[in-house]
Amino acid sequence: MTTALKTSGMNEAVSTAPSTAQKSGAELVLDALEEQGVDVIFGYPGGAVLPIYDALHHRSSIQHILMRHEQGAVHAAEGYARSTGKVGVALVTSGPGATNAVTGLADALLDSIPIICISGQVARPFIGTDAFQECDTTGITRSCTKHNYLAQSAKSLSGIIHEAFHIARRGRPGPVLVDIPKDVQFEEAAYTPRAEAKNRNCIVVPDIKNNDIEHAVELMRHARRPVFYTGGGVINAGASAQLRALARQTGFPLTSTLMGLGSFPASDPQWLGMLGMHGSLEANNAMHDCDLMICVGARFDDRVTGRLDAFSPNSRKIHIDIDPSSVNKNVPVDLAIIGDAGEVMDAMLAEWRRRETQEKHDKVRIAEWLMQIDGWRARKSFQFEPADDRIKPQHAVQRLYELTRGKDVYITTEVGQHQMWAAQYFHFDEPNRWMTSGGLGTMGYGLPAALGVQVAHPDALVIDIAGDASVQMTMQEMSAAVQYGLPIKIFIINNAYLGMVRQWQELLHGRRYSHSYSDSLPDFVKLADAYGGHGIRAEKPHELDAKIEEMLASKKPVLFDCVVTNEENVFPMIPSGAAHNEMLMGGAVTGDEISDEGKVLV
Amino acid sequence: MNTTTTPSQSVYPVTPDQGAAKEAILTVIVDNEPGVLSRVVGLFSARGYNIESLTVAEVDVEKHRSRITIVTSGTEQKIEQIKAQLGRLVPVRRVADVTKESDALTRELALVKISATGDHRVEAMRVAEIFRARPLDTTHTSFIFEVTGARDKINAFLDLLRPLGLTEVSRTGVLSIRRGAETD
Numbered sequence: 001m002t003t004a005l006k007t008s009g010m011n012e013a014v015s016t017a018p019s020t021a022q023k024s025g026a027e028l029v030l031d032a033l034e035e036q037g038v039d040v041i042f043g044y045p046g047g048a049v050l051p052i053y054d055a056l057h058h059r060s061s062i063q064h065i066l067m068r069h070e071q072g073a074v075h076a077a078e079g080y081a082r083s084t085g086k087v088g089v090a091l092v093t094s095g096p097g098a099t100n101a102v103t104g105l106a107d108a109l110l111d112s113i114p115i116i117c118i119s120g121q122v123a124r125p126f127i128g129t130d131a132f133q134e135c136d137t138t139g140i141t142r143s144c145t146k147h148n149y150l151a152q153s154a155k156s157l158s159g160i161i162h163e164a165f166h167i168a169r170r171g172r173p174g175p176v177l178v179d180i181p182k183d184v185q186f187e188e189a190a191y192t193p194r195a196e197a198k199n200r201n202c203i204v205v206p207d208i209k210n211n212d213i214e215h216a217v218e219l220m221r222h223a224r225r226p227v228f229y230t231g232g233g234v235i236n237a238g239a240s241a242q243l244r245a246l247a248r249q250t251g252f253p254l255t256s257t258l259m260g261l262g263s264f265p266a267s268d269p270q271w272l273g274m275l276g277m278h279g280s281l282e283a284n285n286a287m288h289d290c291d292l293m294i295c296v297g298a299r300f301d302d303r304v305t306g307r308l309d310a311f312s313p314n315s316r317k318i319h320i321d322i323d324p325s326s327v328n329k330n331v332p333v334d335l336a337i338i339g340d341a342g343e344v345m346d347a348m349l350a351e352w353r354r355r356e357t358q359e360k361h362d363k364v365r366i367a368e369w370l371m372q373i374d375g376w377r378a379r380k381s382f383q384f385e386p387a388d389d390r391i392k393p394q395h396a397v398q399r400l401y402e403l404t405r406g407k408d409v410y411i412t413t414e415v416g417q418h419q420m421w422a423a424q425y426f427h428f429d430e431p432n433r434w435m436t437s438g439g440l441g442t443m444g445y446g447l448p449a450a451l452g453v454q455v456a457h458p459d460a461l462v463i464d465i466a467g468d469a470s471v472q473m474t475m476q477e478m479s480a481a482v483q484y485g486l487p488i489k490i491f492i493i494n495n496a497y498l499g500m501v502r503q504w505q506e507l508l509h510g511r512r513y514s515h516s517y518s519d520s521l522p523d524f525v526k527l528a529d530a531y532g533g534h535g536i537r538a539e540k541p542h543e544l545d546a547k548i549e550e551m552l553a554s555k556k557p558v559l560f561d562c563v564v565t566n567e568e569n570v571f572p573m574i575p576s577g578a579a580h581n582e583m584l585m586g587g588a589v590t591g592d593e594i595s596d597e598g599k600v601l602v
Numbered sequence: 603m604n605t606t607t608t609p610s611q612s613v614y615p616v617t618p619d620q621g622a623a624k625e626a627i628l629t630v631i632v633d634n635e636p637g638v639l640s641r642v643v644g645l646f647s648a649r650g651y652n653i654e655s656l657t658v659a660e661v662d663v664e665k666h667r668s669r670i671t672i673v674t675s676g677t678e679q680k681i682e683q684i685k686a687q688l689g690r691l692v693p694v695r696r697v698a699d700v701t702k703e704s705d706a707l708t709r710e711l712a713l714v715k716i717s718a719t720g721d722h723r724v725e726a727m728r729v730a731e732i733f734r735a736r737p738l739d740t741t742h743t744s745f746i747f748e749v750t751g752a753r754d755k756i757n758a759f760l761d762l763l764r765p766l767g768l769t770e771v772s773r774t775g776v777l778s779i780r781r782g783a784e785t786d
C-alpha cells in the first residue's frame with residue numbers, strides 16, 4: 001500500500017493527500033517546501049543529500065540552481081529573498097557542504113534575511129562517530145542562525161520545515177537551518193500540513209500601546225530639529241509606503257543606513273542620503289544636531305553611531321523595532337516602541353492626522369532646521385575631482401547610474417570602497433532594489449546574490465558593483481550564471497588594491513601598504529571568455545559610456561573590467577572613534593586624523 | 603579641507619555606564635529539546651555575559667519544560683539586554699528576573715567533605731549543627747555534610763570549615779522560586 005501511494009500520490013497537490021499517506025523523508029521535505037511556496041532552490045549535492053536530490057529529479061514544480069560553492073548557494077538565496085521579500089532556500093550536503101554555508105548563514109543573520117538552509121547529515125547511527133563527512137552542523141551553526149534543527153525522524157520532518165519557515169519570516173527575519181540525517185531522508189512517514197504544524201514564536205510582539213503612539217506624536221509635533229533615521233527593518237517589514245506617508249505628512253528630513261537604502265526615494269528633497277562612517281555630511285550633521293531622532297528598523301550599529309559618547313548628544317530618541325533586544329543595546333532611548341514598523345507608522349500617521357484636525361502642525365517650527373540642512377547639503381560632501389586620463393571610481397558608478405536610469409534595475413555589491421561608492425552615487429527610489437552585505441561585510445556576497453536576484457527577476461537588469469579582490473572570492477559562480485542563462489552584469493571597479501584595506505593603511509598605518517596590493521590579477525576579459533560570458537574592459541573616461549552601453553546590450557553574463565585610479569579614498573569619512581560632526585572631507589589627508597584610541601577600533 | 607578630530611575617549615565597544623554592576627537571578631523556562639542548554643550557554647559566552655551559576659532540570663514532564671536558573675551580574679542595562687537576548691531564543695518560553703520582579707526564595711544545596719581527626723573533627727561537627735548541616739557519610743577520618751540555604755549561608759559555612767579540614771565541595775548553584783501563590 002505504501003509504495004502504491006508513493007508513486008500515485010507523487011504529483012498530487014499536497015494538501016489533498018490523506019495525512020496518513022506514507023512518504024520518504026526526502027519527499028516530505030519537498031512537499032513542505034512546495035506548500036511553503038518555494039519555486040527555486042540554490043544548492044550543491046553530495047552523499048548526505050542524495051535522497052533529496054533524487055526526489056528533486058522528478059519534481060518539476062521546484063527549480064534547482066546548481067551553484068559552484070555552498071557559500072554562493074546561501075548568498076544566492078539571500079539575494080533572492082532580499083529582492084522578493086520571500087524566503088530563500090539553499091540545500092547543501094553534510095560536512096564540508098555545511099561548513100561552506102556558514103559564511104552565508106552568518107551574513108543572513110546579521111542582515112536579518114529570511115532563508116532556509118537544508119543540510120544533509122550522516123545517518124543517525126553514525127552521528128558522533130566521526131563518520132565520513134560528518135560535522136556537528138547544528139553545533140557549528142547555532143550561533144550563526146536564528147534557529148536550527150536536527151531532524152530526528154521523518155515523522156517530525158515536515159512539521160519542522162513549516163516551523164523553520166515561520167521562524168525565518170516572523171519577527172526579525174533570519175536564517176534557519178534544518179539538518180537531516182540521510183536515513184531520515186529514506187524513512188517513511190506521514191506529511192504534516194502547514195496548518196497543523198506547531199509554530200513557536202521567536203519574538204512575542206506585544207500590542208502597540210496607544211500611549212506610546214500619542215507620546216511619540218507629541219514629541220514629533222514639538223520638535224524643532226527632527227530627523228528620521230531608518231534602516232533595513234523598514235524594508236523587511238515592507239513598510240516603505242508607510243514611511244513615505246509619514247515623512248510626507250510631517251515634512252521631516254530622513255536619512256537611512258546602508259541597509260535601508262531605497263525605502264525612501266533618493267530623488268525626494270526630504271532625503272539626506274545615507275548616514276554613518278561614509279554617509280553624507282548633511283545626514284551625519286543632522287543626526288548630531290537634531291533634537292528628536294525617530295529611529296525606525298535600525299539598530300545603532302557602530303558604523304552608524306561613531307563615537308557613542310558623542311552620538312547625537314542633545315536629542316530625544318524614539319526607537320521603533322520588532323526586536324526588543326535592539327532597544328537600548330548601544331544607545332539608550334527615551335521611547336521604545338516594539339512592533340512591526342508598518343503597523344507602528346500607520347498608527348503614528350493616524351494619530352498625527354487626528355492631532356492635525358485639532359490644531360495644524362506649525363511647519364515654521366522646522367523651517368530653520370531645514371535651512372540649516374540645506375546649508376550642509378550645499379557643501380556637496382560627495383563631490384570629487386574628475387580626471388581626464390583615467391577613470392575615477394566615483395565617476396564610473398555615476399555613469400552606471402545615469403545610463404541605467406529608468407530601467408528595471410537591481411544592484412548588489414561586494415564589500416569595500418566600491419560598496420561605499422555604490423551607496424553614495426547610485427540612487428534608489430524603490431525598496432528591495434539594493435542588496436549588500438552590511439552587517440557581516442562579506443567579500444564575495446555580490447556575485448552570487450546577483451545570481452539569486454536574476455533568478456527571481458529574469459527580465460530585470462541585475463548588476464553587481466564589485467571590487468577586483470572581492471569578486472574573486474566567489475568568481476566561480478559565473479559558471480552557474482552561464483549554465484542557467486542568467487545575464488548578470490559584474491561591474492568591477494578595478495583599482496588593483498584591496499582598496500578599503502589600503503585606505504585604512506593610508507589613514508591609520510603610515511601608508512604602509514602591507515599585503516593590500518592585488519598582484520597578478522587575472523585578465524577579467526579573458527576570464528569572462530573562459531566562462532562563456534562576455535568580457536568588456538574600459539580604461540579611459542571617454543570610452544566608459546559606450547562600454548557600459550555594450551554591457552547593457554549584452555544578453556550574456558558580463559564581467560566588466562572598469563580600470564580606475566588606484567589610490568582613491570572614500571570620503572567623507574567619520575574616522576573610527578570620532579563623532580558625527582567630526583567628518584573628514586575629501587582632499588589631502590595627512591594620516592594624523594585618527595587618534596590612537598581610534599586605531600584600536602575597527 | 604580637513605576638520606581636526608579631538609582625541610577619542612572611547613574604547614571599543616563603548617557601553618555607556620548605567621551604574622554599578624549588580625547580581626541578578628534569572629529564571630528561564632524552556633522547551634526541553636536537544637541543544638537548548640547549549641543555546642543558552644552559547645549566548646552567554648558569545649556575548650560576553652557572565653555566568654556565576656546555572657542549574658537546570660525538567661520541571662514539567664508532560665509539556666517538556668525545563669527550568670534554568672542563572673545567576674549573572676551586570677549593569678541594569680546589561681541585565682535587560684541579557685533578558686531580551688534570551689527571549690529571542692526559540693525554545694525559550696519565559697524569562698524572569700526574580701531578584702527584581704518578585705520577592706523570591708533562593709536556595710542552594712552543597713555536599714561538603716571534611717577530612718579531620720581530633721579537635722578539628724569535634725569542631726566541624728559543632729559548626730555543622732549550627733548550620734543545620736546533615737552528615738550523610740561518616741568514617742573515622744572524614745565526614746560528608748549536606749547543607750542547604752541561601753548562598754551566603756553556604757559560603758559562611760565553607761569559610762568556617764576551611765581551617766578544619768575541608769577537602770571537597772559540590773554545589774548545585776542557586777535555585778529560586780517566587781513567594782506567594784503567583785507563578786513564573
Ligand SMILES: Cc1ncc(C[n+]2csc(CCOP(=O)(O)OP(=O)(O)O)c2C)c(N)n1
Pocket residue numbers: 414415416417418419441442443444466467468469470471493495497498499500501
Ligand atoms: C571575506 C572577507 N575577508 C576580508 C575582508 C576585509 N576587507 C574588507 S574590504 C577589503 C578589500 C576589498 O577589496 P576590493 O574587493 O578590491 O574592493 P575595493 O575596496 O578595492 O573597492 C577587505 C580585504 C572582508 N570584508 N571580507
